[in-house]
Amino acid sequence: MAARVMGTLPEEVREAAARALSTPAFEATWSRSAPAASADDTALTPLRERLQRRAPDLAGLRLGLGLAAPPDEGPRRLQGTMHLADASWVSFTAEAPDVAPAPAHTSLPSLSAMALGIVLASLLVVQWITKPLRRLALAVEDFGRGAAPVPLPETGPREVQEAARTFNAMQARIHRLVADRTQALAAVSHDLRTPIQRLRLRAGFLDDAEAQRAIDDDLDEMEGMVESTLAYLRGETESEESRQADLAAILSTLVDDATDRGASATYAGPDRVPMRLRPVAIKRAIGNLIDNAVKHGGNARVTLEEAPGAVMVRVEDDGPGIPEAALKAVFEPFHRLDASRNRGTGGTGLGLAIVRQVVTTHGGTVTLANRREGGLVVTVQLLRQYASGYDGKTGSSSVLPSSMPPPGMG
Known part of the structure; x- marks a missing residue:
C-alpha cells in the first residue's frame, strides 16, 4: 500500500505521505536515490517469495529484504526496499519475524566437508568408547572358557574403567578359589594312594581267598576313581x-x-x-x-x-x-x-x-x-x-x- 500510494503522489509530498503511513510497527521513508545498504538477505528468500504470492504487485517492485543490525535493547527488525516505477525508492523497517539466519557456509563442498568432519569425529569417539568394551567382552569370553586370568587394562570412559576394575577383581577371586579347591582335591586324591596300597598289602596276608579277591576288587575300584579324579584335576592345572x-x-x-x-x-x-x-x-x-x-x-x-x-x-x-x-x-x-x-x-x-x-x-x-x-x-x-x-x-x-x-x- 505504501508503494502504491507514493507512486501516485507528486514527489514533494511523498516524504510527508511516508511519515503519515508509518506506525510504531512499520516505518516507511522515501528517497530519490538508492539506499546506502541494499537489503538482500538470502535467508529471507522464503519470506520474500511468500509475500509476493500474497501481494503479486510486489514482484514488479524488486522487493529486497534484510535484517537490520539489532539495537542494544529491543527486538531485531526487518528492513526492506522497493523500487518505484520512476526510479525512486521506498524503504521500510518492521518487526522481524522469527526467521533463522542462513548458515555462513551454504555451498555444497563446504557442507560436505563439515559433514565428513562430523562423521570422522563421531567414529573416533565411538571407537574410543567401544574399544575397551570389546576388550572386556573378549576377556569375559576367554575367562568363561577357563583361560588363565589376565588383568584387563583399565582405560576408556570412567564407566568402562569401573567395569574393567570390577572384572579384574572378580576373575582374581574366582581364580584363587578354583586354584585352592583344585589343589585341595588333588592333594586328597593323591594321598589316598598310600592307604590303598597299604590295604592291598594287608589283604595279601588273608587266608580267605574269596575275601582277598573281594577286597582287591574294591581297592581296584577305589584306585580307578583316584586315577580318574587326578586326570580330571590335571586338566585344570596342566599347561600343555x-x-x-x-x-x-x-x-x-x-x-x-x-x-x-x-x-x-x-x-x-x-x-x-x-x-x-x-x-x-x-x-x-x-x-x-x-x-x-x-x-x-x-x-x-x-x-x-x-x-x-x-x-x-x-x-x-x-x-x-x-x-x-x-x-x-x-x-x-x-x-x-x-x-x-x-x-x-x-x-x-x-x-x-x-x-x-x-x-x-x-x-x-x-x-x-x-x-x-x-x-x-x-x-x-x-x-x-x-x-x-x-x-x-x-x-x-x-x-x-x-x-x-x-x-x-x-
Missing part, C-alpha cells in the same frame, strides 16, 4: 602347549591300542588331518569315548570327517544307549548311570566330564545321541583354530592352552 598335530594319526593310534587289548574298534576317515590342538588332552578325551563305547556298547566305530574350518569326530557303538532324559546329565562330574556303570564295567562318572572339559577348551562342542539302529553316537566338533587366552596388552585373543573350571563351576 597347543601345537600342530595329526588328528587322524591320533585316532588311528587309539583304535589300534583298543584292538591290541582285544576290543572291537575300527577307524574310518582321512589318512592325515593336520591341525592345531593339544595332542595329549585330545588323546585322553577321545580315548575315554572309545573306552566307554567298548565297555558299554561292545564295540567302537570311530569316524573322522573334515568340514570348512572344523573337523567332526564320531564314536558309535551298538550298546543299549542312554535314556534321553540323561543325555545331558552324563556330562556332569561323578554322574553315573546304574544301567551302564557297575563294578564289572568300571566307571567313575568322570570320563565324559573330561571329554567335555577338553573339547570346550579347544572351542569345540560334544553331543550325545541314541542311534535308531541301537547304540550311542558321540559327536565331537573341533575348530581348526581355537582361541583361548586373552592378551590384555594388545586386546586380542591368541591360541594358547587353557583349562576348564572345576566341577560345579562350568
Whole structure:
C-alpha cells in the first residue's frame, strides 16, 4: 500500500505521505536515490517469495529484504526496499519475524566437508568408547572358557574403567578359589594312594581267598576313581602347549591300542588331518569315548570327517544307549548311570566330564545321541583354530592352552 500510494503522489509530498503511513510497527521513508545498504538477505528468500504470492504487485517492485543490525535493547527488525516505477525508492523497517539466519557456509563442498568432519569425529569417539568394551567382552569370553586370568587394562570412559576394575577383581577371586579347591582335591586324591596300597598289602596276608579277591576288587575300584579324579584335576592345572598335530594319526593310534587289548574298534576317515590342538588332552578325551563305547556298547566305530574350518569326530557303538532324559546329565562330574556303570564295567562318572572339559577348551562342542539302529553316537566338533587366552596388552585373543573350571563351576 505504501508503494502504491507514493507512486501516485507528486514527489514533494511523498516524504510527508511516508511519515503519515508509518506506525510504531512499520516505518516507511522515501528517497530519490538508492539506499546506502541494499537489503538482500538470502535467508529471507522464503519470506520474500511468500509475500509476493500474497501481494503479486510486489514482484514488479524488486522487493529486497534484510535484517537490520539489532539495537542494544529491543527486538531485531526487518528492513526492506522497493523500487518505484520512476526510479525512486521506498524503504521500510518492521518487526522481524522469527526467521533463522542462513548458515555462513551454504555451498555444497563446504557442507560436505563439515559433514565428513562430523562423521570422522563421531567414529573416533565411538571407537574410543567401544574399544575397551570389546576388550572386556573378549576377556569375559576367554575367562568363561577357563583361560588363565589376565588383568584387563583399565582405560576408556570412567564407566568402562569401573567395569574393567570390577572384572579384574572378580576373575582374581574366582581364580584363587578354583586354584585352592583344585589343589585341595588333588592333594586328597593323591594321598589316598598310600592307604590303598597299604590295604592291598594287608589283604595279601588273608587266608580267605574269596575275601582277598573281594577286597582287591574294591581297592581296584577305589584306585580307578583316584586315577580318574587326578586326570580330571590335571586338566585344570596342566599347561600343555597347543601345537600342530595329526588328528587322524591320533585316532588311528587309539583304535589300534583298543584292538591290541582285544576290543572291537575300527577307524574310518582321512589318512592325515593336520591341525592345531593339544595332542595329549585330545588323546585322553577321545580315548575315554572309545573306552566307554567298548565297555558299554561292545564295540567302537570311530569316524573322522573334515568340514570348512572344523573337523567332526564320531564314536558309535551298538550298546543299549542312554535314556534321553540323561543325555545331558552324563556330562556332569561323578554322574553315573546304574544301567551302564557297575563294578564289572568300571566307571567313575568322570570320563565324559573330561571329554567335555577338553573339547570346550579347544572351542569345540560334544553331543550325545541314541542311534535308531541301537547304540550311542558321540559327536565331537573341533575348530581348526581355537582361541583361548586373552592378551590384555594388545586386546586380542591368541591360541594358547587353557583349562576348564572345576566341577560345579562350568
